[in-house]
Amino acid sequence: MxxxxxxxxxxxxxxxxxxxxxxxxxxxxxxxxxxxxxxxxxxxxxxxxxxxxxxxxxxxxxxxxxxxxxxxxxxxxxxxxxxxxxxxxxxPDTDVVIELGGEDAKIIFFTGGLEERMNGSCAGGTGAFIDQMATLLDVTPGELDELSLRSEKIYTIASRCGVFAKSDIQPLLNQGARKEDIAASIFQAVVDQTITGLAQGRRIEGKVLFLGGPLYYFKGLQRQFVKSLGLTEETAVFxxxxxxxxxxxxxxxxxxxxxxxxxxxxxxxxxxxxxxAPQTRRLTPLFEKEEEYEAFCDRHAKASVPLASLEDYQGDAYLGVDCGSTTTKLVLMAQDGSILYDYYSANKGNPVEIVRRQLETLLPLCQGRITIKASAATGYGEDLIKHAFNIDAGLVETMSHFKAARSFNPKVDFILDIGGQDIKCFKVRNDSIDSIMLNEACSSGCGSFISTFAQSMGYDVEEFAKLGLFSKYPVDLGSRCTVFMNSSVKQAQKEGATVEDISAGISISVVKNAVYKVIRASSAQELGENIVVQGGTFLNDAVLRAFEMELGRPVVRPRIAGLMGAYGAALYARELGLSRSSLITIEQLSQFAHTSKSTVCGLCGNHCNLTVNSFGGGKRYISGNRCERPLGRQQSEPLPNLYRYKLEKIKALVPVEGWRGKIGIPLGLNMLENLPFWFAFFTKLGFEVILSGISTRSMYIKGQFSIPSDTVCYPAKLLHGHIETLLEQGIKNIFYPCMTYNFDEKTGDNHYNCPVVAYYPELLHANVEGLNNVNFIYPHIGIHKRNTFAKKIREELLAFFPELTLRECRQATEAAYEAYEQWMADVKAEGRRAIDIAREMGKKIVVLSGRPYHIDPEINHGIDELISSFGIVVVSEDCVADLVEPAKVQVLNQWTYHARLYNAAKYVCTQPDMQLVQLVSFGCGIDAITTDEVREILESRGKLYTQLKIDEITNLGAVKIRIRSLLEAVNERERNNGV
CATH class of the missing domain: 3.30.420.40 (ATPase, nucleotide binding domain)
Incomplete structure (x- = not known):
């Protein structure tokens, strides 16, 4: 050679x-x-x-x-x-190769049969993901690595999608979490994605060879791989x-x-x-000629807000601060609404420091001439900024944007705000918000995607956006999730597309995501006549032009599009009617010092990861809590909460020692609701029923090695950890039946369990190696057939317990059905009691609707407690679903849990003090149908629809904004209606 x-x-x-x-x-x-x-x-x-x-x-x-x-x-x-x-x-003696590239990841198994597994079109868990996260923290990839080596704890961060990860990381930054801990958590997320998303149930063991740039350069990533896989210096080769x-x-x-x-x-x-010449499918150029662009700019320049000279102004002023997901904005507004001072900048991972510097600049300029009479904060970092700088009030960002748009155009009937991580759409009717649409935990179609993509290509976002304005061949990237665009971009690169073509294509795709994924519009007429667009993303002329082209009509973009949240906060501050603001003074600012540390709350079993922010002089702010206990403000008597009630009832089921020995039941999916049935059945048969326990993150990690699909819902993934927990306890008999049907509640066209709930035991049997060493009992059983149940279950159990008699099984069957019926009756009675208490106390009620397994705190992440903290009584859909005639929907209503959901929505429409919030798990394909149906039921009867998508994502920052937006919109309606 x-x-x-x-x-x-x-x-x-x-x-x-x-x-x-x-x-x-x-x-x-x-x-x-x-x-x-x-x-x-x-x-x-x-x-x-x-x-x-x-x-x-x-x-x-x-x-x-x-x-x-x-x-x-x-x-x-x-x-x-x-x-x-x-x-x-x-x-040559390598057993497994793990290779991570820029946007590609693969595992090659050599031992036990050659097999290769590679990521799809999503770039989660790759070098591009790490680059994006470094950009988010305002550090270089090398600095990110150095930070990770000084970490003290690991946060849970979703890794299978870069935009999901931002939904976890951005709130942590805004709450003051240490960058060192976030950096290490980012690398751990890459490891988790490799184990679950790539290995897909096959164990990574033996001698592992690590290849690719990220695994060569990042020592912190190497450390997390070695630790998570339990490797040694001999078995981990870099x-x-x-x-x-x-x-x-x-x-x-x-x-x-x-x-x-x-x-x-x-x-x-x-x-x-x-x-x-490039071969990729092309779109119409944004602008054909320079003159066309000039006319476009002239038209939008007319949408302006008066400016006043800060140096010449004397009198009262109002401060608004918008600490958003990726940027921080400040506006100082004069009494007449004109702007005296404004600021717009990326958070750079430290919004507190940015606001401190701005106040150090602004306050001396005001001294002696300008009195700041009130201040208000909004955005993701609202609470942190409010506590740090003694800001007078806070308001949810949806309302701040609404106030700004309404002051700009009193006739506005549709507002679209595209920010760094969020898309917010408001329909306005009768001078109040009629409906709110927000993107899900995924930030597909938001400005941060354009920003990170620009930086990955070596451009700042403004320069990158301008490149696309006069592209002759914009690339068609579709309207799917923006992460999937990476594969489209790669394909375009292969075929010779230029940076200009890609820039234009991305701007067009962001607009399509907003219109068709969030707004779900079928025509421009749906949006209204007076459309105001805002948010920093609309400062990008390419995005604005693409939006107008998509709608086929002009829209209004205020000159202060990126400042509308801060301007709305300043308007709200003016409404407070204060004589003087409590805002931090120049003297106090000179003594200001911000530090943060992480800790774990031990006041209850949730063990929330807290971030304690200290600002000097004894001032501090604690974030990350799901309740008020760490803040010392626990209510003497907590409000009724059906999620809490049902969870406590499950915990109260204490095993009884049985003469037949132990039988284990994994506490997940439908077993959370069916547990009273099976617990009573096996206890009556003389078994000691051992439960796997309430889910935890550590339990999930125990089972992640055997998860074969990264797209299945998180509640299903948790079952692997539940099985491993039972195996660790030495349980030799584990029972988890396949159940095509649920109990027939006579509320739908049929009463199926969804395919995942019905047949997940078969998947566990095929993928969890430890089940080969025990009796894993997973028969196909129909609990909806009470008359034949005893005979059928005995036939299935005889192979494992040959001494079982039919008489015993009949007695156990009667005990099981009685226990289940009593359980459901208790839940409904408690729900009615909760509603009565709410009305006696004048409290609002939220019907938190989902699946029975959503009561698991590892799945709902404490959303029920968060809602309760707003002084709201929380009930579940099964408490009210039987109070109305079965709902008529436009789809085949064949799933028991969904029929309850539709009925609950119908009932809420009849109750003026109730709102429905729907919980949806990522990966639940069936809920693509239910969400549209529930929205239709609610909105057709004048109710607001709120959806919360939940997965491994644990930070409740976005959830809190959605709940507050719902409450504020309801209050605004009531005020306008004189309630």
Whole structure:
């Protein structure tokens, strides 16, 4: 073997290796910033001296390499085969390879049968994910790594999607959590994604070879992998060649890939490839001519707010602070509504410091001439900023945006606000909010995607947006989740799309996500006649233009589009009627010092992760709590909460020692509601019923190695941990039946369990190895057939307990049905009692509607307690579903839990003091139907619809905003109606 070249063109980098006489003599590793073909050509030209004039073999690999290989007529080798070549040559005793690239991740199992598993179109858990998280923390990737090595604790962060992770991280930043802990948590999220999303139930064990740039550069990531997989120095291999493994494999493969080339021939082929016209599907340009853009700018420039000179002004003023998900905004407003001072900046991971610096600048300029009579804060960081700087009041951001838009255009009937992480849409009717639509925990279609994508390409967001204004061939990226756009972008790069084309395509796609995923509009007429758009994302002219083109009509964008939250807060401050603000003074500001530390609350079993923020002088603010106890403000008598009531009833089921021994039951999915039935049944048969216990995060981690699907709902994933918990306790008989049908409550067209609930025991049997060593009893049973149940269950149990008699089973069956019926009667009675108490106390009622397993605190993350903390009585859908005739819906109503949900929505519409909040688990395909139906039932009768999507995401910042938005909208309606 003389000389070979290997090129690995990944989603973010190009790697080139030159091998002579079997030895790597030179390597190159550079980011291509989406200029794939030109960067590849540039590296080859840099390698001219090393390549020389002799012929050589060459092969190309990598996720973005196929397009280059085709265009330049070069041999291509798939990445897995390239990696295999390297492993066979360098570390032949490898059992498993884990390779993480820029946007690609893969696991190759060598021992026990060759098998490769690779991520799909989502880039969660890859180098691009780490880059995005570093940007969010305002650090370089290298600094992120250094921070992680000084961590003290790990937060739960969703990793399967970069935008989900932001939904966890941004509130932590706004609450003052340490960057060191967040950095380590980001790396742990990558590990978790690899274990659950890639391994998909197959254990990672033996000698593990770690390849790819992220696993070479990030020592913190290496540490979390070793710790989580229980590896040693001998079994965890991080080779020096890890960055170039695929390129080396391509070079090794190239000897059998075709004829040799010379340097000049290779350069000529790459130059030809770089000039080929793009083939990706194209869209209409945003602007055809410069004059068209100028007219567009002139029209929107007319939507302005008066400005006044801060240096010349004397009199009263009002301060509004909007600490948003990614940016911080300040507005100082004069008495007449004109703006004296404004500020807009990225949070940079430390909003407190940004506000402190701005106040240090602003307050001295006001001294002696301007009296700040009141101040107000809004946004994700509202509570933190309010406590830090003695701000007078806070208001939920939906209301601050509504106030700003209404002051700007009193006739406004539709408001669309696209921020960094949030999309908020308000329909306005009769001078009050008629309906609120917010994006889910996912920030698909928001400004942060444009920002992070721009930075990944080496541009700031303003420069990146301008590039797309006059693109002739905008790339069609669709209207799916923005993370999936990564695959579309990669495909466009392969086919030669320019940065300009990609920029325009992303702006168009963000708009489509807002219109079709959040607003769900079918026509422009649905939005109204007087549309106001706001939020920092609409400062991007490309996004604004794309929105107008999509609607086919002009909209109004205020000059202060990015400041509308802060301006609305200032307007609210003016309404307070204070004589003087309690805002921090210049003297107090000089003594201001912000520190934060993390701790775990031990006052109850929730063990909330708290962040304690101290501001000097004994002032502090505690965040992360699900109740008021850490704050010392616990109510003497908590309000009724059916979620709490049902959970306590489950905890009160104490096992009774039985002469037949122990039988284990995993406490998840439908077993949470059916537990009284099975507990009574097996106790009557003489078994000691052992429960796996209430779910915890640590329980989930125990079982994550056997989860075969990353897209199934979190409640189902938790079952793996419940099974492992029972196995750890040495339980030899575990019972978890398959149940196609639920109890027939006569409220729908049928009474099925959803497929996941019905048949998950079969999946557990196939994937949890420990179940092979015990009696795992998972028969198909129909509890809806009371007359034949005893005979059927005995037939199923005889194989494990041959002494069981039919008489025993009949007696146990009667006890089981009686226990279940009494349980459901108790729950309904408690629900009616809670409603009566609420009305006696004049409290509002929220029907928190979901599935029976949503009472599990690891699944609902304390949402019920959060709602209760607002002075609201919480009941569940099963308490009120039987109080109305079965609801008529537009779909086949065949699921028991959904029929309850529809009936609860119908009942809420008849009660003026009730609102319904729907809990939905990510990964629940059936709820794609239920959400539309419930929304239709509620909104057709004048009620507001609020949906909360829950998953591994544990931070309740976004949930709190949604609940407060609902309450404020209800209050606004009542005020306008004279209630």
């Amino acid at each position: 003389k000389m070979t070249l290997g090129i690995d063109i990944g989603s973010t980098t190009v790697k080139l290796v030159v091998i002579k006489e079997g030895q790597v003599v030179q390597t190159w590793y550079e980011r291509h910033l989406s200029q794939v073909r030109s960067k590849t050509l540039e590296l080859i030209q840099q390698a001219k001296e090393q390549i020389g004039g002799d012929p050589f073999h060459i092969a190309v690999s990598g996720s973005a390499g196929l397009g280059v290989a085709k265009a330049a007529d070069l041999p291509f080798i798939q990445e897995v085969f390239a990696t295999g070549e390297v492993v066979k040559k360098s570390v 080779p020096e060649m890890g960055r170039y493994a695929v390129a080396i494999g391509a070079a090794l493969y190239s000897q059998q890939s075709g004829p040799q080339l010379t340097y000049d021939q290779l350069v000529e082929r790459l130059q030809r490839a770089a000039t080929q």
